[in-house]
Amino acid sequence: MNSKMIFNTKYRQLLEFVVEAIIRISGYSAVVFVGLIFLFLMQESLPTFGELQARDLWSQRWYPIENYFGVLPLLSGSLIITLGAAFIAIPFGLMTAIFIAEIAPLWLREILKPLVEVLGGVPSVVLGFLGITVLAPLVREELYLPTGLTAFTGAVLLAGMAIPTIVSVAEDALDAVPKAYRDAALALGATRWQTIWRVTLPAARSGVLTATMLGIGRAIGETMTVMMVTGNAPQMASGLGSLFISLRTMTATIAAEMGEVANGSLHYHVLFSIGLILFLVSLTVNITASAVLFRARKRTERLLS
């Protein structure tokens, strides 16, 4: 071997080593980011608990200018708007998924699937804008309300944001059910609906459950749409009647107030604490959802082997 070839080989090995190192480090980037996000949220929210008692936070008045930091109005606002959205999005989303996966003829499927994907791509500000200009006036006039900017308006739009997630995940799950299951049921004389209800849906149940959870997770975390259309009044929501008053969610509170607070002030730390709550909720939803899917996959492997 002449010296140039040796140099080339050495260079190759070095390059290979460096590239592999970079790839391995990048591989762990997602873990690093989740860790960093958690650390920073913790660090910035911890001072809250030095200055406020738990009962100051667990109270019904959110009025930061006078140092009232009760998060109950925001929690209940997020809760009722998300429930309202789930109430609309789950039935419509699941039925659309069943229709696309099991019932619709091919040409209709080819139209519906991209259409739902389009909805998933509409930016949340665009939906919020339409909420203000079209949906809110409609809600006010049809329901004889003093304002159309209500929790209900927000729930309807949030349902629109959750539906694409629900449809695509649930449809994937239904699609993954082996064709032999359906053939067996139909051969035994079941109608198509009996097959769907008794065979396909139960076989896909974990995927369907995951779909609803991810859809709801999406709704809890939505910010801009709810900030634009729910009226932004931090009132306590108590019961279904609250759907028709102005409310405010945790996400909207952060988005609306963070721009105006002094860095390092109590208000600033409280807003980070709300962010920490949101982070932990999304973590719980996602870990549970992937645990459900993981267990289901194990079961399928067992059944099919």
Added chain:
Amino acid sequence: MIRLSRHHTERIVFAVIGLASVATAVPIIIIVSSIFFSGAEAVSWQFLLEMPRDGMRSGGIWPAIIGTIYLVVGTGLISIPLGVASAIYLSEYAADSYWTRMIRLAIVNLAGIPSVVYGLFGLGLFVLFLDLGSSIVAACLTLSIMTIPVIISTAEEALRAVPQSFRVVSVGMGATRWQTIRRVVLPQALPGILTGVILGLNRAAGETAPILFTGAAFFLPKLPNSIFDQTMALPYHLFVISTQVPEMPITIQYGTATVLLAFVLIMNILAASVRSWQRRKREW
């Protein structure tokens, strides 16, 4: 009480499910078409290429368009290399171990974190701790972290779809692992990776909450000079003019919404066509 035969039940249930699907589909058509119909009259070359005037109540949206392009390009520069490298690790190097499962769990979680929490994190880490200030670079870094899980999961899927025999042949001919990846696996997976990149950047282009406190400006009289300046951006601009500015002409609002929606939909269509082109061209 009449007992329905199972065939009647089927018909009724199918009708209900069909109607529910129509009720889901029709509003989507209404949303998109109403934006485009009402916005079409506002959109002109002038509207696209002029600076806003008169407290944004007249003139164009040029700085917002340019700002969104800056943000998307900057986000791509950071998130594409990192996301693709991470996908290569997962598909080509990682064993099915405890740590690999942790990485996958982290990706799923990262994708589910509310966008406003990304904004908080960006404010805490990039704007304040690293002292980048509210700037294009801080906003791009924040948006990158949000985009990375989308790129990783689609790119990994594309890499995994390349048949194992391609790798075996390449290694059998004496290529190293990295040569195999770069010359054989990556080119084959490129269209799939591209789809993921477009979808991820599309999300970055449409998001408002992550850039609220990290780099978006309410109004700027001139274009940003460096990556350490704030910038206007289309989604934030639409938020501002539809909630914060009194007596805003509705045509400008619809025009801005049209431009933003068109931008996002064109990227979506692009991603879909890359995907179908790839399926047709595939050599295996």
